[in-house]
Amino acid sequence: MMNPSYKKKISKGLMVFGRVLILLFFLIIVVAPIYWLFITSLKLPKDIATLDLQYWPKNPTLDNYVALWKSTQFPAYLKNSLLVSVISGVIVVIVSIGGGYALARYRFRMKKITLIGFLVSQMIPITLILVPVFLIFSRLGLNDTLTSLVVLYVILNTPFCVITMQSFFMNIPTSIEEAATIDGCGRMDVLIRIVLPVMLPGIIAVFIFAFIGAWNDLLTGVMLINTEAKKTIPVGLSAYVGQFSIDWGEMTAGGMLALIPSAILFAIAQKFIVEGLTAGAVKG
Amino acid sequence: MKKKNLEPHAFMLPSYILLFGFMGYPLINCIRLAFTNYKIMKPDEVYFAGLNNFKGILSDPDLLMILGNSVKFVVITVFLQFVLGLILALTLKKPFRFRGVYQGIVFLPWAFSGFIIGLTFQWLFNGEYGPINDLLLKAHLITEKISFTGTPGLSLFTVIAALTWAGIPFFAIMILAALQSIPNELYEAAKIDGGNALDMFKHVTIPCIKPTIVITILLRTIWVFNNADLIYVMTRGGPANTSHTLSSYMFMKAYSTLDFGQASALGVLFMFVLVLYVLIFLKITRFNEAGDVG
Numbered sequence: 001m002m003n004p005s006y007k008k009k010i011s012k013g014l015m016v017f018g019r020v021l022i023l024l025f026f027l028i029i030v031v032a033p034i035y036w037l038f039i040t041s042l043k044l045p046k047d048i049a050t051l052d053l054q055y056w057p058k059n060p061t062l063d064n065y066v067a068l069w070k071s072t073q074f075p076a077y078l079k080n081s082l083l084v085s086v087i088s089g090v091i092v093v094i095v096s097i098g099g100g101y102a103l104a105r106y107r108f109r110m111k112k113i114t115l116i117g118f119l120v121s122q123m124i125p126i127t128l129i130l131v132p133v134f135l136i137f138s139r140l141g142l143n144d145t146l147t148s149l150v151v152l153y154v155i156l157n158t159p160f161c162v163i164t165m166q167s168f169f170m171n172i173p174t175s176i177e178e179a180a181t182i183d184g185c186g187r188m189d190v191l192i193r194i195v196l197p198v199m200l201p202g203i204i205a206v207f208i209f210a211f212i213g214a215w216n217d218l219l220t221g222v223m224l225i226n227t228e229a230k231k232t233i234p235v236g237l238s239a240y241v242g243q244f245s246i247d248w249g250e251m252t253a254g255g256m257l258a259l260i261p262s263a264i265l266f267a268i269a270q271k272f273i274v275e276g277l278t279a280g281a282v283k284g
Numbered sequence: 285m286k287k288k289n290l291e292p293h294a295f296m297l298p299s300y301i302l303l304f305g306f307m308g309y310p311l312i313n314c315i316r317l318a319f320t321n322y323k324i325m326k327p328d329e330v331y332f333a334g335l336n337n338f339k340g341i342l343s344d345p346d347l348l349m350i351l352g353n354s355v356k357f358v359v360i361t362v363f364l365q366f367v368l369g370l371i372l373a374l375t376l377k378k379p380f381r382f383r384g385v386y387q388g389i390v391f392l393p394w395a396f397s398g399f400i401i402g403l404t405f406q407w408l409f410n411g412e413y414g415p416i417n418d419l420l421l422k423a424h425l426i427t428e429k430i431s432f433t434g435t436p437g438l439s440l441f442t443v444i445a446a447l448t449w450a451g452i453p454f455f456a457i458m459i460l461a462a463l464q465s466i467p468n469e470l471y472e473a474a475k476i477d478g479g480n481a482l483d484m485f486k487h488v489t490i491p492c493i494k495p496t497i498v499i500t501i502l503l504r505t506i507w508v509f510n511n512a513d514l515i516y517v518m519t520r521g522g523p524a525n526t527s528h529t530l531s532s533y534m535f536m537k538a539y540s541t542l543d544f545g546q547a548s549a550l551g552v553l554f555m556f557v558l559v560l561y562v563l564i565f566l567k568i569t570r571f572n573e574a575g576d577v578g
Contacts, residue, residue: 106292125510132310216397234399266395
């Protein structure tokens with residue numbers, strides 16, 4: 001009965017409709033929890049602890065942010081988080097430039113074992129090495145210091161970043177380097193003056209990856225840091241979450257502030273991180 | 285000649301030190317500690333303990349439940365992450381307006397810390413003021429509020445929900461990348477052969493993305509198995525250890541009882557399960573052959 005081209009149009013329309021529905025579904029799933037976190041941080045305590053839930057804050061306020069800043073050690077947490085994330089990120093970049101370059105440009109005997117080692121290290125849970133590492137640090141007198149966190153974050157984030165860096169190096173044709181070598185530049189010269197500038201997007205991506213890894217860590221910090229003034233944001237705030245009376249307003253405000261740097265950096269580097277994830281997991 | 289051979293190792297030196305010094309050595313040390321009586325509060329009583337730590341953990345009445353929890357936790361979480369990630373990736377395959385922006389938002393949970401995810405979901409599932417209870421009540425699906433994180437058996441599922449949410453982007457990213465690398469000619473050839481959409485999905489799409497799916501599931505399973513921070517933030521293993529997995533239990537053993545010997549014995553058990561899993565997984569999926577497809 002039905003005209004075939006008409007039928008085709010209907011089925012195509014249904015396909016588009018289905019696709020839009022699925023896209024909407026995922027958007028709501030992702031955004032709804034973040035939205036709830038955000039609006040809670042804007043509510044007065046009486047608007048949070050009410051049985052008549054407000055899906056839109058009736059009296060939006062920044063009080064929670066102010067209170068968090070004044071009544072907890074949040075400024076110290078923030079400073080510590082920034083410090084360990086930036087320093088460990090920079091060290092990871094330097095180490096993985098060396099490692100990635102060697103793995104991409106040389107053939108050597110340890111290469112395969114090193115790659116397997118990196119892959120295996122991705123499977124080892126932090127909880128497994130925490131006890132021995134705790135003992136090593138206590139022998140070195142590093143427990144309860146930010147240095148211990150920097151060292152661990154470098155260790156935890158290096159393997160993935162080396163593999164990612166390797167794949168970035170492999171995307172750069174060797175001909176540029178060869179030309180420069182003929183012109184009389186040494187290998188280090190070529191690396192620093194010619195290869196690295198071309199690699200800048202990759203280097204930024206690796207830095208951001210390492211930064212987010214350190215910024216988001218919780219358990220290492222919980223295990224190694226005791227002094228309140230040396231805690232990072234997740235470590236400092238999670239101590240409050242375990243308590244019976246949680247101040248949800250302040251906690252969600254802290255959560256939002258902790259979220260902002262990683263969300264912004266992720267937005268900047270999304271494309272590269274996606275490429276890196278793919279390269280790191282598939283080729284490695 | 286000699287110099288040239290050393291060059292790559294000079295570049296690699298920091299990586300070597302990190303890899304062997306802080307991964308290899310601690311792992312070996314973990315095994316040694318498993319056979320040592322080592323309680324941090326009693327530093328004078330450190331001695332070789334034989335199998336005592338293992339006897340200790342095996343006689344723990346909660347161990348079987350915790351192993352069962354680990355299996356439940358891993359299987360349900362990875363299954364949901366995979367199915368939802370696959371659907372998302374398939375929907376994102378064809379370009380549309382604002383796809384870049386959409387991806388930027390939908391992939392965002394990947395950048396979230398365990399602390400924030402745990403905080404958010406604990407608050408969503410809150411027994412008094414949580415919106416999930418509120419919405420379920422308003423939809424008349426429940427008659428009174430449920431204490432999700434306070435009920436044995438339910439609290440583990442709040443963590444599963446949170447981790448599923450956080451893990452969908454990774455699956456979607458990986459599968460999307462694989463989908464985009466499938467050459468269009470394969471689909472055109474299938475069309476000429478008279479295949480419909482389902483045929484193409486079964487005979488082109490699935491075989492081409494199979495290697496990626498296999499390696500992603502392998503990695504994800506291990507990461508979910510290793511995950512301890514969400515449980516730490518959301519339930520601390522409670523009530524009464526019913527939401528502990530092997531990983532979070534090991535952390536709590538080290539962190540709160542400070543019995544490093546038993547924590548390390550759990551670590552050895554952990555390694556054993558991990559290696560066993562990897563071997564079985566590679567065998568079942570015949571991973572070496574999977575690389576030939578596509």
